[in-house]
Amino acid sequence: MLPWNYGFHWNTGTIVFMGAFYIVLAIVAATVLSALQRSRRALAAGKTEQIRWHSDFHDLPAGDRVCRHVLTGEFQHRECPHAFDCRECEKHAQLIAARPVGQPAEQEVCGMEFPLDRFYHRGHTWARPEANGTVTVGLDELGSRLVGTPDSVELPQPGTRVLVNGTAFRIRKRGADVRLLSPVDGEVVATGGVSRGWYLKVKPLERRFDPRHLLRGAEIHPWVMREMERLQLALPAEGATCATLADGGVPVADIGAGYPEADWDAVCGKMLLEP
Amino acid sequence: MDKEFIARGVRRCSTPKFLLWILPWIGLAAFGLYAAGLCLVKGLNQTNMDNRFAFGLWIFLDLAVIALGAGAFFTGFLLYILKLDALKQVINSAVVIGLVCYSGAMCVLAVDVGQPLRAWFTFWYPNVHSMLTEVTFCISCYLTVLLVEYVPILLRNRKLRQVPSFLVFEFELHKLIYVLAGVGTFLSFFHQGSLGGLYGVLRGRPFAFREGLAVWPSTFFLFILSAAAVGPSFVLLTTWLVEKITRKRLVEARVLELLGRISGLLLAVYVLAKSLDTLVWINRTSPETGFPAAQYYAWKPFGTWILLAEIVLFGLVPALILLTPRLRARRAWLVPAAAMACAGVALNRFVMTIQTLAVPTLSFDRYLSYTPSWQEVGTFLAVAAYGVLVYSFSFRYLQIFPAERELRFEAEQAEELPVAAGRN
Numbered sequence: 262m263l264p265w266n267y268g269f270h271w272n273t274g275t276i277v278f279m280g281a282f283y284i285v286l287a288i289v290a291a292t293v294l295s296a297l298q299r300s301r302r303a304l305a306a307g308k309t310e311q312i313r314w315h316s317d318f319h320d321l322p323a324g325d326r327v328c329r330h331v332l333t334g335e336f337q338h339r340e341c342p343h344a345f346d347c348r349e350c351e352k353h354a355q356l357i358a359a360r361p362v363g364q365p366a367e368q369e370v371c372g373m374e375f376p377l378d379r380f381y382h383r384g385h386t387w388a389r390p391e392a393n394g395t396v397t398v399g400l401d402e403l404g405s406r407l408v409g410t411p412d413s414v415e416l417p418q419p420g421t422r423v424l425v426n427g428t429a430f431r432i433r434k435r436g437a438d439v440r441l442l443s444p445v446d447g448e449v450v451a452t453g454g455v456s457r458g459w460y461l462k463v464k465p466l467e468r469r470f471d472p473r474h475l476l477r478g479a480e481i482h483p484w485v486m487r488e489m490e491r492l493q494l495a496l497p498a499e500g501a502t503c504a505t506l507a508d509g510g511v512p513v514a515d516i517g518a519g520y521p522e523a524d525w526d527a528v529c530g531k532m533l534l535e536p
Numbered sequence: 537m538d539k540e541f542i543a544r545g546v547r548r549c550s551t552p553k554f555l556l557w558i559l560p561w562i563g564l565a566a567f568g569l570y571a572a573g574l575c576l577v578k579g580l581n582q583t584n585m586d587n588r589f590a591f592g593l594w595i596f597l598d599l600a601v602i603a604l605g606a607g608a609f610f611t612g613f614l615l616y617i618l619k620l621d622a623l624k625q626v627i628n629s630a631v632v633i634g635l636v637c638y639s640g641a642m643c644v645l646a647v648d649v650g651q652p653l654r655a656w657f658t659f660w661y662p663n664v665h666s667m668l669t670e671v672t673f674c675i676s677c678y679l680t681v682l683l684v685e686y687v688p689i690l691l692r693n694r695k696l697r698q699v700p701s702f703l704v705f706e707f708e709l710h711k712l713i714y715v716l717a718g719v720g721t722f723l724s725f726f727h728q729g730s731l732g733g734l735y736g737v738l739r740g741r742p743f744a745f746r747e748g749l750a751v752w753p754s755t756f757f758l759f760i761l762s763a764a765a766v767g768p769s770f771v772l773l774t775t776w777l778v779e780k781i782t783r784k785r786l787v788e789a790r791v792l793e794l795l796g797r798i799s800g801l802l803l804a805v806y807v808l809a810k811s812l813d814t815l816v817w818i819n820r821t822s823p824e825t826g827f828p829a830a831q832y833y834a835w836k837p838f839g840t841w842i843l844l845a846e847i848v849l850f851g852l853v854p855a856l857i858l859l860t861p862r863l864r865a866r867r868a869w870l871v872p873a874a875a876m877a878c879a880g881v882a883l884n885r886f887v888m889t890i891q892t893l894a895v896p897t898l899s900f901d902r903y904l905s906y907t908p909s910w911q912e913v914g915t916f917l918a919v920a921a922y923g924v925l926v927y928s929f930s931f932r933y934l935q936i937f938p939a940e941r942e943l944r945f946e947a948e949q950a951e952e953l954p955v956a957a958g959r960n
Contacts, residue, residue: 266660266661267661274664274665275664278670278673279664282673285677285719285722285723286677288715289681289716289719292712292715292719293709295708296705296708296709296712300701300705300707300708303704303707303708308704309703309704312704313703315707316706322942436539494945494949524545524547526544526545527544527941531945536544536545536941
């Protein structure tokens with residue numbers, strides 16, 4: 262194996278065989294060490310949440326990864342190439358410049374209020390810029406009806422930094438333990454709760470709130486309609502103790518209570534984009 | 537009890553039911569470990585092998601599982617190098633199967649070689665002119681690669697992902713997985729070939745001896761080709777089996793068909809190459825060593841039927857089925873064809889190992905028969921039990937089939953549609 266071993270000879274066979282063997286070992290070792298080194302750097306740079314989202318986004322079914330412009334009918338099929346961060350998307354900028362988003366006549370969709378003073382994340386959180394420069398973060402009406410009154414809410418401490426598409430807060434309900442995605446980059450300055458109608462107040466990074474990745478105005482209606490379809494697909498028709506969506510009407514305040522036999526962890530995971 | 541370790545959106549049986557499933561396999565593994573322990577402590581006199589019949593059940597098992605485990609490298613090659621994205625649905629399963637097969641083979645080899653305290657000698661004092669050395673090095677390296685490839689699958693466990701360093705390492709390692717897939721392909725090609733080469737260079741065993749290119753006998757290439765051909769079939773077969781046992785849809789039908797088509801194509805090439813090789817061997821190689829080929833088949837039970845079964849029944853027939861789109865589209869044809877392909881390669885490895893040694897080559901030599909001892913069988917069964925256990929735990933706690941969750945939603949909707957229609 263090594264030149265100082267008994268019987269070792271420098272010849273072509275030895276050089277070719279051992280050379281190939283050591284090269285393979287070196288490649289495998291270099292790959293693992295490189296991954297370790299990259300991981301160390303990513304952890305030091307605080308990229309954990311970014312990586313978590315990229316990993317989660319990759320695991321979402323193709324139908325849940327569609328571009329927002331598919332929802333508004335500008336594309337037939339298009340998978341979002343930026344993991345729902347439209348701030349990086351040139352195509353989005355072009356489309357918005359060519360056709361700015363309009364304001365709808367009403368803020369009610371399927372019997373749920375989606376106020377037009379705020380921006381909506383595809384993971385059912387919203388962000389509302391306040392006059393004092395902070396941004397209030399909450400759970401939209403559909404998200405609220407999914408989790409009903411949560412069993413527990415895990416909020417970040419004031420001073421914690423949250424990132425777009427990173428974990429904003431966690432909610433536990435009926436066996437489901439899901440994280441809610443942050444719609445804004447910034448530092449948490451205050452925390453609320455279910456009773457207060459909002460969960461976080463965030464001071465945006467560099468004091469500037471950039472909502473380009475969030476849905477607003479006329480985009481909300483087609484998005485909610487699609488979300489209702491996704492919800493119908495995720496819910497079992499059997500075992501419902503209330504009228505199901507296919508029968509018409511509006512979602513009840515605590516959808517989960519109407520589906521005691523549903524795997525609520527899976528339903529919430531699907532709807533709140535945590536595969 | 538262990539729900540928080542199970543991936544979101546998939547259904548697994550209850551913990552007591554799972555324990556009930558693994559219990560007999562643990563019993564079998566314990567029995568096998570006892571048998572292997574006897575061989576290691578008391579020596580190879582516990583087996584029915586001897587100096588004349590030095591390769592037995594264990595080497596046959598090694599060759600067969602390593603060929604069947606080739607699905608790991610070949611699926612990785614097709615997915616990461618040739619970008620056949622549909623195979624994402626089975627790649628994790630292929631890696632687990634590969635890991636089980638290769639680690640199982642290494643364990644059995646360790647018992648077969650004996651002297652476990654001197655196992656490192658093979659790495660420290662290698663004979664670089666020996667194909668066996670090449671096999672040992674390649675299998676060890678590839679097992680390392682498989683272990684590294686298994687790490688991201690393991691770290692994707694729902695609970696482990698909550699640890700930031702595990703999440704980040706898994707993500708970063710997965711980004712480099714194509715490097716490991718390339719290395720795995722390189723190693724697999726060589727060791728599959730070297731395993732075949734081991735027999736092809738046996739000049740003193742005209743039944744196995746073959747001519748070839750430069751230093752590589754034809755068996756070198758045939759082993760590579762046959763392993764690549766049945767690897768996808770074995771992945772197909774195990775996926776189908778797991779679907780049947782768990783009563784779940786785990787991958788889309790088109791993926792199984794794709795595996796079948798790839799397998800069929802390579803199997804057809806293999807059957808052609810094997811047929812040509814056999815013709816050359818019958819008409820030239822063997823007579824030149826003084827043995828008419830018919831002589832090898834004069835001793836029962838190894839009649840010519842075994843050659844026909846290997847090439848036609850378990851080679852040509854499954855290849856034709858897998859290459860026919862209409863038949864491939866039906867599970868009733870696809871699965872038996874994949875099983876036949878796997879049986880074919882196992883039969884080939886059996887013939888190369890057992891028949892090669894059974895046939896006499898010297899005038900004073902006699903035909904030998906060999907029956908494995910219970911210790912050999914026990915060790916063999918331990919590897920099978922170990923494989924089932926590793927796969928069962930992986931299936932329960934890891935995302936072995938990434939499409940399972942969506943297919944479950946689809947299946948539930950499909951089941952409910954008639955109900956909803958009936959209500960309306």
